[in-house]
Amino acid sequence: MTVDVILPCLNEEAALAWVLERMPGGFRPIVVDNGSTDRSPQIAAELGAEVVREPVRGFGSACHAGLLAASAEVVCFMDADASLDPGQLSRVTAPVVDGSSDLVLGRRVPSEAGAWPAHARLGNAVLAGSLRRHTGAPLHDLGPMRAARREALLALGLADRRFGYPLEMVLRAAAAGWRIGEVEVDYLPRKGRSKVTGTLRGTLTAISDMRRVMAEVRAG
Structure with missing residues (x-):
């Protein structure tokens, strides 16, 4: 089975080559350029990735554009900043492919000190705790590496186009009765500065x- 891997991208030229060169066989990268001013789209194209242009800024905008462009039955999302190893994608796809889970998230395990700044880790833990209480989903991390079936994701009607997109996916999946799982994946020091975890302001915005x-x- 071919799996489409959606990579939202904004100025990731320092990381893209490493990410794409480590993409396993059977996983097809779709790089969604969200207005890069560096060579990210050119690098992606040179390395054989499908490049999708999404002019509307926003993490959710890029993710959803990739979902619409994908054609595989199973899709993955992951960051393009080299903080996650594509070689571990099969960990999150396997339960979806074998039918034991409907949505699987990668629980990030820092590979070294400093890979996950304290302010970002704390914010994630608070949100994950709230999510467990309100949905019962057994999650400890709103991890950016995740897998699900494409048509089922589209049927959820995800509407957020900012940093709330990953959370909305889990909330609506839980409300729809999906079986949600979590597996451990390595979390590496990203290449370049993060738009979210790299600054306190970015984390607070997310x-x-x-x-x-x-x-x-919850209100809807």
Whole structure:
């Protein structure tokens, strides 16, 4: 089975080659360029990835554009900053492919000190705890490496186009009765500066977006 791997991308030229060159056989990369001003789209194309242009800025915009462009039955999402090893994608896809889970997230395990800044790790833990209480989903991390079936994801009607997109996916999947699982994956020091975890402001923006989405989904 071929699996499409959606890689939202904004100025990741320092990391893309490492990510794409480690993509396992059977996994087809779709790099969604979200307005890069560096050579990210050119590097992706040179290394054989499908390149999708999404002019509307936003993490959710890039993720959803990749989902629409994908054609495989099973799709994965992962960051393009080399903080996650594509060689471990099969860990999250296997339970979806064999039918034991409907949505699987990679629980990040830092590979070394400093790979996951304390402010970002704390914010993630608070949100994951809230998610467990409100949905019962056995998650400890809103990990960016995740897998599910494409048509089922589209049927969820995900609407957020900012940093709340990953959370909305889990909330709506839980509400729909999906079997949600978690597996451990290595979390590596990213190449370049993160738009989210690299700054306190970025982390707070992401948390704000996710809290808004949680309130909207619960109210709806």
